[in-house]
Amino acid sequence: MCSCEAKTHQCLLELPKCEHHLHIEGSLSPSLLFRLAAVNNISLPKSEDDSSFASAEALESRYERFTSLNDFLHYYFIGMSVLITPSDFESLAYEYFTRAHKDGVHHAEIFFDPQAHTSRGISYATVVSGLVAAQARAEKEFGLTSKLILCFLRHLSAEDAEVTYQEATSLGHFSNGTVAGIGLDSSEVGFPPEIFRETYESAAAAGIRRTAHAGEEGDSTYISRALDICKTERIDHGIRLVDDENLLKKVAKDKTLVTMCPLSNVRLRCVTKVGELPIRKFLDEGVRFSINSDDPAYFGGYIQDNYCAVQESFVLSLKDWKFIAEGSIEGSWCDAERKKVLLEKVEAWALSWNGTL
Ligand code: HPA
Ligand code: ZN
Numbered sequence: 001m002c003s004c005e006a007k008t009h010q011c012l013l014e015l016p017k018c019e020h021h022l023h024i025e026g027s028l029s030p031s032l033l034f035r036l037a038a039v040n041n042i043s044l045p046k047s048e049d050d051s052s053f054a055s056a057e058a059l060e061s062r063y064e065r066f067t068s069l070n071d072f073l074h075y076y077f078i079g080m081s082v083l084i085t086p087s088d089f090e091s092l093a094y095e096y097f098t099r100a101h102k103d104g105v106h107h108a109e110i111f112f113d114p115q116a117h118t119s120r121g122i123s124y125a126t127v128v129s130g131l132v133a134a135q136a137r138a139e140k141e142f143g144l145t146s147k148l149i150l151c152f153l154r155h156l157s158a159e160d161a162e163v164t165y166q167e168a169t170s171l172g173h174f175s176n177g178t179v180a181g182i183g184l185d186s187s188e189v190g191f192p193p194e195i196f197r198e199t200y201e202s203a204a205a206a207g208i209r210r211t212a213h214a215g216e217e218g219d220s221t222y223i224s225r226a227l228d229i230c231k232t233e234r235i236d237h238g239i240r241l242v243d244d245e246n247l248l249k250k251v252a253k254d255k256t257l258v259t260m261c262p263l264s265n266v267r268l269r270c271v272t273k274v275g276e277l278p279i280r281k282f283l284d285e286g287v288r289f290s291i292n293s294d295d296p297a298y299f300g301g302y303i304q305d306n307y308c309a310v311q312e313s314f315v316l317s318l319k320d321w322k323f324i325a326e327g328s329i330e331g332s333w334c335d336a337e338r339k340k341v342l343l344e345k346v347e348a349w350a351l352s353w354n355g356t357l
Contacts, residue, residue, distance in 0.1 A: 002103070002304040004312070011353045012104075012307045015321060016345040018328040019100060019108040019292050019303050021236050021259035023151075023185065024089075024131065025080040025116065026295025027096040030056035030063075036082035045078065053078075063298050069217050069268050070187055072298060079298075080116055089130025090137075097138035097146070099296075103304040106342055107334055109147040111183055114164050115156055124167050132178060147180035147333055149211065154184050154191035158198065165199050174208045180333050181209025183236065184226075188218040193226040200230035209233060209333050211259075215240035216270060220247060227256065234258070234331065239265060241287070242278040252286045257331030262309050263301040264294035275313035283320050288327035318357040322350050 002009065034056050037044055044053040052062035052075070059075075066072045083089055093110070100108055112131060114124050131148060138144040150168055152161035165182065173179040182203050184193060193200075193212050203210055212230060214222040216237035223240060224247055226232045235241070238258035241248045251258065262274045271277055282289050291310055296302045301309070310316065316324075329342045 002301070002308050004305075004308045006308055006312065008311050008357060009304075009308055011356050012311060012321070013304055014353070015104060015307070015325055015349055016342055017103065017105045017303055017307075017325070018290060018332050018342070019105050019110075020234070020257065020290050020328070020332065021111070021261055021292035021294055022096070022100075022108060023076075023111045023113065023295050024093055024096060025083070025113055026076060026299075027099075027297050028079050028083070028092055029095075029297040030059040032092065032095065033059070033079050033082055036084075036088055040082055040084045040088070042082045042084075044082075063267075064300065066267050066298075067269065072268055072295070073186060076295065076298065077116060080113075081120060083117065083127075084122060086126050086130035086133070089127055090133045091130075093131050093134030094137055096296075097134060097142065097144055099302055101138070101142040101144050103302055105144060105303060106345065107145045107329075107332055107338065109149055109180065109333060111149045111151045111185065113151050113153060113185065114168075115153045115160060118164070124164070125171070128173065128178065145334060145338060148178065149181045149183045149209075150179050151183040151185045152196060152199070153186040154193075154195065154213075155187045158195050161196050162199050165202070169206075174203075174206060181211060183210075184212035184214075184230075185236075188213060188216055188222060192218070192222055193232070194229040197229055200232070204231050211236055213237055216265070217268075220244040223247060223251075227251075237261060237265070237270075238289075239270060239277060242281060248281075248285060248287065252288070255288050255327075255330070257327065258282070258287060258289040259292050260289050261292050261294035261299075262306050264299045267299040273313070274309045277313075279310060279314050279316075283316075283323065288331055289324065290328040290331065291324065316357065318350060318353060318355075321357065322346060325349075 211234035212226040213236040214226040
């Protein structure tokens, strides 16, 4: 749990949260990674090649020194190689939901990367069955609702993405709600969203929700191309929106949700500190955004840590936080009934903390 001593910690902890930008494979802690590697007999890089894997502690400290998105992705893809069985995926996701619940998350929309598993012989069905089992447990035990977002790896081809999309479609996973939407992640620069235009067009025609990472390391044209060409309904990261005033105004007007990940942006050196992020600008311009953890096991913080880091840098008011919380709910892909329940929780929170921030 976020251990900061700020007076606002408890207030923000109790704020009902939605998380929209969480790669479930990025919640694999070094300790679980080493445990599963032992159980599943997976060999990790030997010390001569990379001493980062000498121990969980060595790995934690390597995670503090990422130099870029690609540097992180190298470790991210090695890490997930220990996930083999449905029960591994269930443990991973259940661990995340347990932690998210403690951090005040009531609704989570989580990314998963099927191609990173099918490419090493783990079936799509194995991955999804484990995640679905964890979702059911989290809803039953914590009342935490969730959705799955299938991400395509943009460093792989459009054809590869389409094969994955067709597999999920043929299993009825989009039509029966097992998977709520599609996303696009991995290395951004050099892999613009329009590469995947055809798959996004099919998804739009079928009424499947759509998002994409854009404007994390890539410039603001990655954002405009995701919106204009791939017709995404959300933008993940989107921090470069600040470089295009007209685009920013359009995103605000259209109420497009931007899923921000402050601690991730610092760890991957997209900004030097949280205070550099355009959070005040987004609030002033009425951009709808949520605050998320991205890959919490790699970036040194879960969602509450991200909330507290934002508060420390921007000293937001109760009104600002209410705007963020309400926008996060409105921009969620849950049904209207669930949104109403969540909005009432935020209203009750604002009443009970009135005068605090
Ligand atoms: N950016 C792009 N791809 C990713 C990330 C990220 O922050 N995390 C996991 N895959
Ligand atoms: Zn991400």
